[in-house]
Structure formats: structure tokens, C-alpha cells
Amino acid sequence: MLRPPNPGRSRAVLLGTATYTEDPLLPDVPAVRNDVRDLRRLLTEGQPGAFSAETTRVVLDPETPRDLGLPLLEAARQAEDVFLVYYAGHGMIGPERRQLYLGLAKSVAEAPSFTAFPFQGIREAFLASPARNRVLILDCCFSGRAITGDLSPAHTYEPLIDQMEIAGTYTLTSAAANEPARFQEGERHTAFTGELLLALRDGLPSTSAAEVTLGALFRHLKRVLPAKGLPEPQQCGTDTAEFLILARPRRRDRRGPAVTADESAPPGSPDGLLERRDLGRRRGEEGRPAEAIRVLSEVVPDLTVAFGPDAPETLIGRINLAYWTGREGDSAEALRLSADTVKDMTRVLGPYHQVTLVGQSQLAHWIGESGRHQEALRLTASVVPNLLRILGPDSRETLVGRSRLARWTGEAGDPSSAARLTGDLVPDLTRVLGAQDRETFTERLNQAHWTGRAGSAKPAVRLLTSLVPDLSWALGEDDRHTLVSRSRLGQWSGAAGRRQQARELFDAVVPDLSRVLGPDDRETLLARSQLAHWTGETGEPAAAVELFTLLVSDLTWVLGPDDRVTVVSRARLAHWTAVQGAVADAVRQFHAVLPDLTRVLGADAPETTENRVLLAHWRKKADRRLRKQIFYGSGARGGAR
Numbered sequence: 001m002l003r004p005p006n007p008g009r010s011r012a013v014l015l016g017t018a019t020y021t022e023d024p025l026l027p028d029v030p031a032v033r034n035d036v037r038d039l040r041r042l043l044t045e046g047q048p049g050a051f052s053a054e055t056t057r058v059v060l061d062p063e064t065p066r067d068l069g070l071p072l073l074e075a076a077r078q079a080e081d082v083f084l085v086y087y088a089g090h091g092m093i094g095p096e097r098r099q100l101y102l103g104l105a106k107s108v109a110e111a112p113s114f115t116a117f118p119f120q121g122i123r124e125a126f127l128a129s130p131a132r133n134r135v136l137i138l139d140c141c142f143s144g145r146a147i148t149g150d151l152s153p154a155h156t157y158e159p160l161i162d163q164m165e166i167a168g169t170y171t172l173t174s175a176a177a178n179e180p181a182r183f184q185e186g187e188r189h190t191a192f193t194g195e196l197l198l199a200l201r202d203g204l205p206s207t208s209a210a211e212v213t214l215g216a217l218f219r220h221l222k223r224v225l226p227a228k229g230l231p232e233p234q235q236c237g238t239d240t241a242e243f244l245i246l247a248r249p250r251r252r253d254r255r256g257p258a259v260t261a262d263e264s265a266p267p268g269s270p271d272g273l274l275e276r277r278d279l280g281r282r283r284g285e286e287g288r289p290a291e292a293i294r295v296l297s298e299v300v301p302d303l304t305v306a307f308g309p310d311a312p313e314t315l316i317g318r319i320n321l322a323y324w325t326g327r328e329g330d331s332a333e334a335l336r337l338s339a340d341t342v343k344d345m346t347r348v349l350g351p352y353h354q355v356t357l358v359g360q361s362q363l364a365h366w367i368g369e370s371g372r373h374q375e376a377l378r379l380t381a382s383v384v385p386n387l388l389r390i391l392g393p394d395s396r397e398t399l400v401g402r403s404r405l406a407r408w409t410g411e412a413g414d415p416s417s418a419a420r421l422t423g424d425l426v427p428d429l430t431r432v433l434g435a436q437d438r439e440t441f442t443e444r445l446n447q448a449h450w451t452g453r454a455g456s457a458k459p460a461v462r463l464l465t466s467l468v469p470d471l472s473w474a475l476g477e478d479d480r481h482t483l484v485s486r487s488r489l490g491q492w493s494g495a496a497g498r499r500q501q502a503r504e505l506f507d508a509v510v511p512d513l514s515r516v517l518g519p520d521d522r523e524t525l526l527a528r529s530q531l532a533h534w535t536g537e538t539g540e541p542a543a544a545v546e547l548f549t550l551l552v553s554d555l556t557w558v559l560g561p562d563d564r565v566t567v568v569s570r571a572r573l574a575h576w577t578a579v580q581g582a583v584a585d586a587v588r589q590f591h592a593v594l595p596d597l598t599r600v601l602g603a604d605a606p607e608t609t610e611n612r613v614l615l616a617h618w619r620k621k622a623d624r625r626l627r628k629q630i631f632y633g634s635g636a637r638g639g640a641r
Contacts, residue, residue: 002211004245005082007052010131011075012082014040014058015068017089017103025109032088035139035193036060038557039086042200042247050246051084063105065117072121076129082244083131085122088193091140092116102140126169133241135214139174139192170214170241172221175231186549188557191230195221197557200247215242273302277317284324292324310348312355315341319359326366335366354397357386361401368408377408394432396439399425403443406450415453422447436474441467441481448488457496464489478516480523483509487527494530499537506531520558522565525551529569532576541580548573567596571611578614583622590615 018032036058044053057075062068076083090103092112101107101116108115126134174192189197200212204220218235226232235242276299284292300321303314318341326334342363345356360383368376384405387398402425410418422443429440444467452460464485471482486509494502510531513524528551536544552573555566570593578586594615597608 002213002243002245004211005050005084005133006080007050007055009080010051010055010082010084011079012040012043012051012056012084013072013075013086014056015062015072015085015087015089015102016058016060017062017105017107019061019105020090020103020107022106022115023108023110026090026103026107029089029190031187031190031193033060034188034554035088035190035197036086038189038197039193039200042197043084051082061105062117065104065121068102068104068117069121069125072125073128076125076131079129079131081131082133082135083126083129084135084137085125086137086139088139088190091138094118133244134169135241135244136169136171137173137196138171139190141175170237170244171235172214172218173234175233186546186553188550188553191228192221192225192233194557195224211245212247213242214244214246217246218242270306273299273306274313277303277313277320280317280324281320284320284327289324289328293321293328296321296324310344312349315345315348315355315359319345319355319362322366323362326369331366331369335363335370338363338366352386352390354390357383357390358397361387361397361404364408365404368404368411373408373411373413377405377412380405380408393428396433399429399432399439402428403439403446406443406446410450410453415450415455419447419450419454419456422450435470438475438481441471441475445481445485445488448485448492452488452492452495457492460492461489461496461498464492478512480517483513483516484523487513487523487530490527490534491530494534494537499534503531503534503538506534520554522559525555525558526565528554529565529572532569533572536572536576536579541576544576545573545580548576562596562600564600567593567600568607571597571607571614574611575614578618578621583618584626587615587618587622590618 014036016032016036018030019028020026040053040056040058043051044056055075055078057071059068059071072085087102090107092101092103092107092109093099094101094112100119101112102119104116106115122136126136174190184191187194196217199217199220204212204216215237218233221233276295280292280295280299283289283295296317300314300317303311303317307313319338322334322337322341325337338359342356342359345353345359349356351360360379364376364379364383367379380401384398384401387395387401391398402421406418406421406425409421426440426443426447429437429443433439444463448460448463448467451463468482468485468489471479471485475481486505490502490505490509493505506527510524510527513521513527517524528547532544532547532551535547548569552566552569555563555569559566561567570589574586574589574593577589590611594608594611597605597611601608
């Protein structure tokens with residue numbers, strides 16, 4: 001009975017009102033923007049996704065009922081299989097018939113009938129749709145009224161969804177008819193949608209099923225939300241709508257959209273297969289790793305059949321697939337693919353064949369990316385001399401191997417040696433590849449990074465001050481290298497004592513990183529962390545707390561709770577919370593984050609040691625300031641007033 005929507009015949013409309021311009025009684029809910037954006041990504045990702053990107057409509061901050069209603073009605077009439085509607089924002093109740101209204105940007109709380117969108121409009125859109133199944137997800141105050149209708153004893157209205165009398169309709173709401181929805185200032189998502197998104201992205205921990213259906217999703221939310229002190233969600237379903245599959249989180253297909261190869265040879269011929277393999281590599285080098293993965297995933301099985309599993313042509317295709325899989329963000333899968341391929345390369349071609357050496361260098365890279373820096377350093381250090389001997393000192397692969405050796409030397413705890421290695425490498429890259437080759441620019445950036453990490457912030461600033469203009473003119477002001485170099489310049493300017501300059505640089509680069517790389521790119525998140533820190537360092541701890549609070553929520557969602565940046569940002573949030581005066585809250589935050597710092601970074605890591613000292617400092621102040629409360633409680637006797 002389980003089935004996914006037919007993407008080509010289905011429509012989704014994701015509605016959200018985050019900004020309210022007319023009424024102070026309706027505060028802004030910034031998290032709604034992330035609710036809508038992240039839900040769209042989860043519904044459309046995969047090949048195919050539950051819904052196609054082309055037929056998933058997003059309407060943010062509609063101002064009038066027309067702005068919301070017309071896109072809704074248009075999609076309703078187009079849907080043939082599944083019609084899904086999601087709304088997040090303020091819900092309001094009409095004064096007379098106690099009907100549910102959905103908040104709009106120009107809504108007025110005291111006049112919903114004239115300024116908000118009536119739930120009756122959802123009903124009319126559902127009635128107008130020929131879709132086999134209709135799904136409504138509401139995350140707003142009083143959303144349960146869509147199911148239970150009016151609870152006032154003076155009225156006896158039927159449930160609103162029941163009034164629809166539409167087969168195949170399923171409704172999921174964040175709260176009961178008389179309950180407000182919950183959102184917390186600084187969180188990335190509203191409470192209900194946040195749990196819903198986690199389930200769609202990561203799967204349901206209580207089941208081994210590979211799919212997330214509407215019915216299973218409700219049962220999961222009904223269990224976890226009340227356990228967190230949040231309103232209990234409500235559902236109403238008819239026919240088989242609850243068996244619709246919205247996500248397959250354990251079966252994500254990382255491959256990008258189909259691409260057309262410019263092949264001069266027949267696609268199935270040996271030459272045609274090699275052209276397709278090279279096309280995959282070129283797509284990756286052009287900055288399209290998802291397309292590279294798709295092409296290589298399709299051609300590697302054909303190479304295996306045509307040339308054999310042990311042929312160099314096949315092994316090269318496999319190691320290329322591993323590389324671009326990692327570049328697309330799945331470093332664990334890249335490590336697995338690289339390890340399997342290098343094992344076969346060593347067996348078939350021998351440990352010193354040039355193809356094997358390239359594979360070994362790449363394997364070391366993904367070992368390092370998994371956090372095993374010492375192991376990556378040992379393997380890279382053993383490979384580089386063989387690359388020099390067999391491929392020569394001017395081979396691109398040799399130069400890349402030397403770059404990796406420098407990186408893992410630094411990551412393994414010797415930034416001074418890493419700075420020296422990169423300094424030796426930059427002239428060779430300039431001579432062999434040219435001053436404007438990306439590898440040359442990358443190594444100049446790495447040289448500045450390791451110079452700063454070695455404790456020489458001012459030389460790092462000088463290197464970056466020279467690099468940023470070169471990047472801007474050669475690659476463009478919106479190139480990733482340019483933006484990251486600007487961010488690093490801000491970092492080391494602050495470390496060199498130029499706090500105000502650091503803040504100004506991050507104030508400028510964060511919007512550009514968000515616009516070009518996206519708000520969830522790691523570099524954007526790192527820059528936001530730096531901006532928050534230097535905001536505090538320039539005398540605005542309250543603003544730093546506000547920035548870090550929102551950032552930690554985003555980091556937890558995007559990078560995960562155990563990422564280095566996440567735990568360090570939590571510690572910085574605790575520090576600035578204390579600086580702004582909330583010492584008791586800060587001490588509790590320090591106690592919560594220190595075990596995670598120890599587990600993730602190690603007991604002797606500088607960040608762990610530093611925050612252990614900070615906890616002791618703020619504990620001493622808290623013990624003195626809150627002595628009565630600690631010993632006598634917060635009640636009338638001796639409690640804090």
C-alpha cells in the first residue's frame with residue numbers, strides 16, 4: 001500500500017509568513033523562512049524526489065489573500081496525483097464564527113476576516129483539485145481547528161476538514177484547536193516543523209523502514225513533541241493518504257541531473273565509454289560535482305563490462321567517481337570507494353604504478369577528511385616521494401600530493417612545518433602551472449592559513465592582503481576563492497589585534513558568502529561564527545549572544561551537533577552570555593558543552609582547555625554572586641530577588 005507521489009503529476013505549495021508589517025501583536029517569525037526552504041529541499045531531493053523542483057511552488061510573506069490564494073488554486077487545478085499544501089506562520093481565530101485564518105504579512109490580529117487568509121480558501125482549493133490525494137500540513141496557532149472545528153460551547157460547527165467531504169485527504173497539524181504553536185527566538189526552525197524536517201532528513205529512529213510515510217511521521221511526532229513539552233500534533237486522514245511516502249532518507253541518491261555528453265564516438269563503443277568517463281571528470285572540474293557523479297556512476301558499470309574490472313580504464317573511472325563523491329560532500333562514501341579501488345589497483349597494477357599512486361594520494365585525503373589526520377599524514381608522506389620519483393617533480397599530481405602533505409602536517413598539529421611546506425610549494429606551482437592557476441591560488445591561501453595558525457597573524461594578514469586583489473581580478477569578486485580569502489583576512493586581522501577591522505570585514509563578507517555559496521555552506525557558517533565573535537570583542541556582547549544563538553541552531557541542523565564548529569560555537573555562546581551578565585545561564589551552558597568539547601576535540605585540545613578555564617572563572621563569579629540562591633534556594637528565604 002505504500003507509494004510515493006508521482007512527481008510529474010503532483011504539485012506542492014509551501015506557504016510561509018515570516019514577516020508581519022502592520023500589527024505589533026503579530027511578531028515576526030524568522031524561522032519560517034528556513035522551514036519553507038528546508039522542506040522544499042527535502043521534498044525535492046533525490047532521483048526522483050517525492051515532488052519535482054519544477055512543480056513545487058514557494059510563496060513567502062504573501063501580503064494579501066490574493067497573493068496566497070491564486071498560486072494555491074493554480075497548483076490545485078494542475079495536480080493529478082498528490083496535492084500537498086504546507087503553511088507556517090501565525091494562525092488567527094475570527095471573532096464571530098471562530099473560524100481559522102492564516103496570517104499574512106499585512107494581517108491585523110483584530111481584523112482577520114479582512115486582512116488574513118480564511119481556511120475556507122484551502123477547502124475550496126482542495127475541492128477544485130482532481131488530485132487523487134490531498135495533503136495539508138499546518139504549523140500555526142490553533143491549527144488543530146482545521147480538524148476539530150470550533151470548540152466553543154456556543155457553536156456546533158462540524159470539523160473543517162470533514163466539511164470538505166473530499167476522499168483521499170490527509171491533514172497534519174502542529175497543535176490542537178485551542179493551542180498556540182511554538183517557536184523559540186534564535187532557533188533555525190519552528191518547533192513542530194523542526195522535528196518534522198529531522199524525520200524527513202534522517203529517518204525515523206523507531207523503525208527500520210527505509211521510507212517516511214505521512215502516517216509514520218505523525219506517530220513519530222506524536223511521541224517526540226509532547227516529550228519535549230511541546231503541543232501534541234493532530235491528524236485526520238481518509239482512504240490511503242497516510243501511506244504516501246514523503247522521503248527515503250536512507251536511500252538518498254547523490255547524483256545530479258542528467259547531462260548530455262558531447263560524444264564523437266558511439267556511446268557504447270570503447271572510445272565512447274572513455275569519452276563519457278572523461279566527460280564526468282570535466283563536469284567535476286567545471287564545478288558541477290553532482291553531474292560528474294551521475295555520469296561516472298552510469299559509465300563505470302559499462303567500463304567494467306567492456307574493458308574488465310581490473311583494466312586501468314575501469315579503475316580510473318572508479319577513483320574519479322570516489323573523488324567527486326567526496327567533493328559533493330559524502331566523504332565517508334568517498335573513503336569507502338577509494339579504499340576498495342586502491343586495494344584493487346595495488347593488486348592488479350602494483351603499488352608503484354602511477355595510477356595506484358594517484359589513488360593512494362586520494363585515499364590519504366579522504367582518510368584525513370574523516371578526522372584521522374595522523375594516519376593521513378603517514379600515508380601521504382609515503383606516497384609523495386614515489387610521486388616525485390615516478391611522475392616527476394613538475395607533475396600536477398605530484399604538486400597536489402605535496403599540497404596534501406602540507407595540509408595533513410598542519411592538521412596533525414605542526415602548523416609551522418605546514419606553513420614552511422606551503423611556502424616552498426607556491427613558487428613551484430607558479431612556475432609549472434602559472435600564477436593564475438587555481439592550485440596556485442589555493443596554496444597561497446593555505447600558506448596564509450598555516451602562517452596564522454603557527455602564531456604569525458600579522459604575516460598572515462600581509463599574505464592575504466596581497467592575495468585578495470589577485471583573486472578578485474583573476475577569478476572575479478564572487479569566486480569562492482576570493483570570498484574565502486576575504487573571510488580569512490578578517491579572521492587573522494582580528495587575531496592580529498585589529499578587532500574593529502575584523503568585524504567590518506565579516507560584516508561585508510557574510511552577505512556575499514550567503515548569496516554566492518548559500519547560507520548553509522560551511523564557509524558561510526564559519527564566517528558567521530567569526531562575525532559573532534568579533535561583534536562581542538568590539539563591545540557588543542548582547543548582539544554577539546543573539547548572533548551565536550541563531551548560528552548554533554543552524555550549525556546543529558547543517559553540520560550536526562558533533563561538528564567541531566558547532567561545539568566551539570556553543571562554548572563561545574556560553575562565554576558571551578556570561579559577559580552580557582547572565583552568569584548563571586552561562587555556567588549551565590559551559591557545563592553542558594565541556595563534555596562535548598572533550599569528546600569531539602579531545603581533552604587537551606586548546607579549545608577544551610580554554611573553556612575549562614573560562615568555566616572556572618565564571619563559576620567563581622557565579623558562586624559569589626548567587627551564594628544565597630545556591631544555599632537557600634530561590635524561594636522567599638534568602639532567595640535572589
